[in-house]
Amino acid sequence: MSMSESDKQGFFADESTLAMDDYLIFEYYFESTTDPEAAAAHLCQEQSTAQWKRVDVDEDLRDRFGAKVIDLKVESRLESPSYCLPQDAGKKAHACRVRIAHPHGNFGPKLPNILTAAGGEGAFYSPGIPVIKLMDIEFPDSFLQAFQGPKFGIRGLRGMLGVFDRPLFFGVIKPNIGLSPEPFAELAYQSWLGGVDIAKDDEMLCDVAWSPLSERARLLGAARLKSERETGEKKIYLANITDEVDRLIELHDIAVEAGANAVMVNGMTTGLSAVRMLRKHTRVPLVGHFDFIAPFTQIPFYGVHSKLITKLQRLVGFDVIIMPGFGDRMKTPDDEVLENVQECFKPLGHIKDTLPVPAGSQWAGSTAKLYERLKTIDFAIVPGRGVFGHPMGPKGGGASLRQGWEAVQKGVALEEYAKEHPELKAAIDAFS
Numbered sequence: 001m002s003m004s005e006s007d008k009q010g011f012f013a014d015e016s017t018l019a020m021d022d023y024l025i026f027e028y029y030f031e032s033t034t035d036p037e038a039a040a041a042h043l044c045q046e047q048s049t050a051q052w053k054r055v056d057v058d059e060d061l062r063d064r065f066g067a068k069v070i071d072l073k074v075e076s077r078l079e080s081p082s083y084c085l086p087q088d089a090g091k092k093a094h095a096c097r098v099r100i101a102h103p104h105g106n107f108g109p110k111l112p113n114i115l116t117a118a119g120g121e122g123a124f125y126s127p128g129i130p131v132i133k134l135m136d137i138e139f140p141d142s143f144l145q146a147f148q149g150p151k152f153g154i155r156g157l158r159g160m161l162g163v164f165d166r167p168l169f170f171g172v173i174k175p176n177i178g179l180s181p182e183p184f185a186e187l188a189y190q191s192w193l194g195g196v197d198i199a200k201d202d203e204m205l206c207d208v209a210w211s212p213l214s215e216r217a218r219l220l221g222a223a224r225l226k227s228e229r230e231t232g233e234k235k236i237y238l239a240n241i242t243d244e245v246d247r248l249i250e251l252h253d254i255a256v257e258a259g260a261n262a263v264m265v266n267g268m269t270t271g272l273s274a275v276r277m278l279r280k281h282t283r284v285p286l287v288g289h290f291d292f293i294a295p296f297t298q299i300p301f302y303g304v305h306s307k308l309i310t311k312l313q314r315l316v317g318f319d320v321i322i323m324p325g326f327g328d329r330m331k332t333p334d335d336e337v338l339e340n341v342q343e344c345f346k347p348l349g350h351i352k353d354t355l356p357v358p359a360g361s362q363w364a365g366s367t368a369k370l371y372e373r374l375k376t377i378d379f380a381i382v383p384g385r386g387v388f389g390h391p392m393g394p395k396g397g398g399a400s401l402r403q404g405w406e407a408v409q410k411g412v413a414l415e416e417y418a419k420e421h422p423e424l425k426a427a428i429d430a431f432s
Contacts, residue, residue, distance in 0.1 A: 003038055003045075010052070010060070011044040012037075013068035013101065023101040025138035026067075026118045029301060030098065031081045033091040034128035040069045040098050043129060047122030048106060065106055067117075071099040082301040084130040093131075109146035111273050111316065119304060135305045139315075144349030147276075150319040152285045153352030154378050157319055160261070160285070161197055161234045166409075167367055167377050168197045169401045170238075170357065171394070172384035176202030181211055185219035187394050191387050192227035192235045194398020194423075199224075200238035202384070203266055203289040207243060207251060214254050221259010238287055242266040245274045249281055256284055262320075268292040268309070272316045279317025288318040290359070298331060306336060310343040314354045322382055325358025326373065334373075341374055357382050363431035364397075364404035364424055365414055391426045400427035 026047075032039035044067035045052075052061040062068075078093040107113035117123075119134050126132070150156075158164050171191040173184060188199035199220070207213040220237040227235050239260035241251035248270065252263055264287040267275045279286060297306040306324070313321050323340050324330035330337075337358055344356040356379050358370060363386030370379055383401070390397030403424040407417035418425040 003041060008038055008041040010062045011041040011066060011068055013070055015070040015101065018068070018070070018101055020101070021140045021142045022103055022105065023140070024104050024114070024118075024143065025070075025136075026100045026102055026123075026134065027136040027138070028098050028100070028123070029133045029135055030096050030129045031078060031093045031131035031301065032096060032128050033081065033088055033093050033130060036072065036074050036094045036096050037069075039094075039126070039128040040072050040096070040100075043067075043098070043123065043126045043132075044069060044100055045122075046126045047100075047117050047120070048102065050122070065103060067100050067102040069098060070101050071097075073097045081130045083299065088130040097135075104143055109143060111276065111312065112271075131301050133299075133302050133305060134308060136308050137311070139349070141349040144315075144351060147315050147351065148279055148317055149315060149348070149351030150286070150317055150354050151279060151282065152319040154319075154355045155352075157285055157355055161236065163197060165377065166405055167371065168355070168380035169195065169367075169398070170198045170200055170380055170382035171196040171387040171398065172200055172202050172382060174202070174384045174388035176205055176384070179211070181216040181219045184211065184216065185223045187388060188220050188237065189223035189227055191394035191398045192224065193231060194387075194395035194400075195402035196235075196387060196394075196398040197233075198236040198238050198262070198380070200264060200287075200382075201240035203240060203242070203264070203291055205240055207241075207247075213239060213241065213251060214258055217255045217258035217260045219259075221261075224259065224261070236262050236285075238262040238264050240264045240266075242270060242289075245270055245277075248274060248278050252278060252282055252284075260284070262287055264289055266291040267313055267316070267318065268296075272312055275313070275318065276316040282317075285319040286317055287320040287322065288313045289322045290324055294324070294331075306332070307339040307343045310340045311346075311348070314344060314348065315351060318354055320355045320357060320380070322357040322359050325360040325362075326369070327360045330360040338373070341379070345378070353378075355380060362386050364400035364427040365432055367401065367405050368408045368414065371408060386427070386431055389430070390423070391430050392423055396423040396426060399423040 048067035049065040076095045081093045239255040262285040267288045296304045324332040341356040362383040387397030400423040403421045
C-alpha cells in the first residue's frame with residue numbers, strides 16, 4: 001500500500017503542538033521491511049482514521065481523529081525480521097521504537113476499545129510491519145479520573161491483616177484439585193496456625209460439583225475465624241471466583257457471604273473489563289492471577305509487554321497482582337520481573353498502588369532473596385508445596401515462612417537460624 005509524502009506527514013506531529021491531555025501515548029517496538037517513516041504512518045492510519053477524507057470532499061479528519069507519530073527512532077538494521085511469515089523471510093528490516101499520540105476521544109475511557117486501537121487489527125496487521133510489540137500505554141491524569149483502580153491497595157490490605165512491618169505470606173492450598181471442602185479447610189486452618197496470612201484457592205480450582213464454592217467458603221471462613229481466635233492474628237481466605245463473566249457478581253456474593261474475605265479472578269481469561277465491573281461491586285480485596293498472560297508477552301519482540309498487563313490490572317482495580325517471578329521456572333528475565341513490580345508502585349494519577357506477588361516455586365528461603373532484590377517489604381510470596389508439602393505439615397510450613405523472615409530481621413544466616421528452629425531446618429532440607 002503506497003502513501004504519498006504529504007499523506008505520510010499528516011500522521012506526524014511535534015508533541016509541543018498537541019494538547020496532550022487529549023491523547024494516550026502508545027509505545028511500540030516494531031520491525032519494518034519498508035521505509036520506517038512510511039511504516040509508522042501506516043501504523044497510525046490503520047489504528048485510527050484509516051480513510052481520512054471522502055472523494056471530492058474538501059476535508060481532512062486526521063487533525064482531530066488521526067493518531068500521530070511524535071517520536072520515531074531507528075535502532076538498528078536487521079538481515080531479517082525476528083519473526084515473520086514466509087513472504088517476509090530474508091528481507092532486510094529496520095528495528096524501530098515509536099511513540100504514537102492517539103486521541104482518546106476516538107474511544108473514551110473504555111478498555112476494550114483502547115486495546116482494540118492499541119493491539120488490534122490496525123496495529124498487528126499494519127503494512128510493512130511483520131514484527132510488533134506494544135510496550136506501554138501512557139495515560140494523562142485527567143483521563144485516569146474515569147478509572148477507580150484498587151479499592152484497598154497495599155495500605156488497605158495491610159490494615160485488614162494488621163501487618164505493617166514485613167512481607168505478607170500466602171499459601172496455595174495443595175492438593176489444589178481433588179479435595180472435598182472438609183480436608184481442604186483443615187489444610188488452610190493448619191497453615192494459618194503456623195503463620196500464613198492468606199490461604200488461597202489455586203487458580204485451577206473453581207466452583208465445581210465436588211467442591212462447591214458456597215460450601216468451601218463456608219468451611220474455610222469458619223476455619224479462618226477459629227485460627228484468628230487461636231493465634232490472635234487476622235487472616236484472609238482468598239476464594240477463586242473465576243467463571244463466566246455473568247456469574248462473577250453472584251460468585252463474589254456467595255463467597256463473601258459464606259466467609260471469604262478476598263476473592264481472586266484470572267483477569268485475562270475473564271477479561272479486564274469484567275474485573276473493572278467487579279471492582280465497582282466488591283466489598284473485599286481483589287487479587288489477580290497471571291493465567292493467559294504468557295501467550296501475549298513471552299516472545300521478546302512480539303505481542304504485548306508484561307509491564308503493560310500489570311499496569312492495566314492495577315488500573316481496573318486489583319489490590320494484589322500475582323505475577324511471574326524470578327527463576328528459571330517462570331521463564332521471565334529478571335529485569336522484566338523488576339519492571340512488573342515497579343508498575344505496582346509507579347505514580348498513576350489518583351490510582352492506589354497494588355501489592356506485587358512475584359511467584360515461582362517459593363519456600364521459606366525465598367523471602368530473603370526477594371527482599372534483597374526488591375528493596376522493599378511491600379511484596380508477598382505465594383508458596384504452595386513450600387507450605388503444604390512441608391515435611392512437618394502445613395503448620396510447620398507456615399512457621400518456616402515466619403522463621404525465614406525472622407532470620408532476615410535479625411541479620412542471621414538462614415542455616416544458622418535453622419539450628420534452633422526445626423520447621424526452618426526441615427524446609428531447608430526439603431526445598432533448598
